[in-house]
Amino acid sequence: MWDDNQLVQEVLAGRTAAFQELVARYGPGAQYYFWSRCGENRETAEDLTQEAFLRAFRSLRTYQIGSSFRKWFRTICHHLAIDHAQSRRPSGPPGPPPPAVPPACPARLAVQRQIIEEALRLLTPRQREVFELKYLWDATVEEVAQTLDLPVGTVKTDLTQARRRLLEVLEEKGNL
Amino acid sequence: MTDPACPQTEALLTRLLGAEDPRASSDLTAAARAHLEVCPACQRAAARAAALEERLQGFAAEIKTAERPRPFRLPAPAAPAAGPARPAEPATFSFPWALVWGPALALLAGLLAWPFLATPRPGAAGRSSVEPLTLAVATDVRVAVGAVRRLDGRPVKAGEALTGANDLFQCLGLARLQFPNGTTVALQGATFQAFPGGLVLKQGRIEVDVPKQRTVFAVTTPVAVLGIRGTRFTVQVAADGTTGIRMDSGLISVTTVRNEEYPLAAGQSATITAEGVWRPGVIAVAEPSAPAAASRPEPLPGPSATGSAAGVLLNE
Secondary structure: OOOHHHHHHHHHOOOOOHHHHHHHHHHHHHHHHHHHHOOOOHHHHHHHHHHHHHHHHHOHHHOOOOOOHHHHHHHHHHHHHHHHHHHOOOOOOOOOOOOOOOOOOHHHHOHHHHHHHHHHOOOOHHHHHHHHHHHOOOOOHHHHHHHHOOOHHHHHHHHHHHHHHHHHHHHHOOOO | OOOOOOOOHHHHHHHHHOOOOOOOOOOOOHHHHHHHHHOHHHHHHHHHHHHHHHHHHHHHHHHHHHOOOOOOOOOOOOOOOOOOOOOOOOOOOOOHHHHHHHHHHHHHHHHHHHHHHHOOOOOHHHOOOOOOHHHOOOOOOEEEEEOEEEOOOOEEOOOOEOOOOOOOEEOOOEEEEEOOOOOEEEEEEEEEEEEOOEEEEEEEEEEEEOOOOOOOEEEEEOOEEEEEEEEEEEEEEOOOOOEEEEEEEEEEEEEEOOOOEEEEEOOOEEEEOOOOOEEEOOOOOOOOOOOOOOOOOOOOOOHHHHHHHHOOOOOO
């Protein structure tokens, strides 16, 4: 399997079909990232995912071959999520609080998934970042540390605490 | 959490939960592995960690299946090719979604409306050409109200289509355009080009109302491109290209000629200077008075060529 840098080089050489492999590789993680951070709205997540890949494609020349595409692309996603949040910041008086139950997402109908997502909400933002990178972006512990600019030991600690919390919640719900 | 039967259980569980894969014991020391082989309490802890990992891997697999993104349609292949950076130029769009689905929806609307069209109505022959536009050939951009003219002076009256995406039109007073995707654009002293997925505003003032559905529409000015969805807003372009934008509702994304992107939400306004500098919260564009100069400006690329310059902002 080609690594990310090989795929980027293919795209830069004009064989743009290689970009689809990057989309397939990081699309689900990015879409879940936007879904969980931008109001749990599936359509918004899909739009932002498309926009993120478009930004990546447009600025691929600025990517430094040899560095981490995962980190580079996740930075794009991060900035896009911030832009989205800022653009939606209300200018008038605050509206009604969001519903306790997030909008329905077809894929979330699976009860199993819902239970884990509820447990994920109990994690700190950084623990959740670590968890998502590890499981949804297929990063190793070292790659997570590289992506988040954290020491490996810190990532291991976060991962331990995240898993422990999930273990507690899932066992408490009799779901393990 | 801990099993009181063995004082080492907690440490072993912590070690496993921080491992690359808690199902493997490779992160454990030799002594811990030896202990694990003989300690039932620690074996139970290891089994819990392994069960959790199985569960999380299943969750990840489910997410990767459920959250597969829409097919990503690449912009023009030349866009990311190695080489010098593009010079600043008015970026433009192409809209595959609008071009594909627009005609299909228009055809469907036409079929549904056929019984009404086919039925002769009293006085129909004597009526003006202002007919319900959605029942016309809805792949065209049409003049709904008022009139515009080509630069050679030929008029395009209400109900007629604006043919020729590269043609430049002028609106001497007030007029309204109807686009095939349902978007309406009110014109005031505007010089523009129109195509099914958007409008290039050379000078003047427009008010754009994009229906709140999965519709994509773009307005291109000399110094910016506005990608729009479910939005109502006003754009005004001065003779030097300075562009003012005021948002009434929705959200747009503005890409300036400097290739900088800015979101603009309901209630906000901004000006992009002739040099492409973004100034939020300021409308510094003179009111339109007369239409653009009679001399025909250099034609802008049509919709087929526009896609190669900046790619697709929002794809399906």
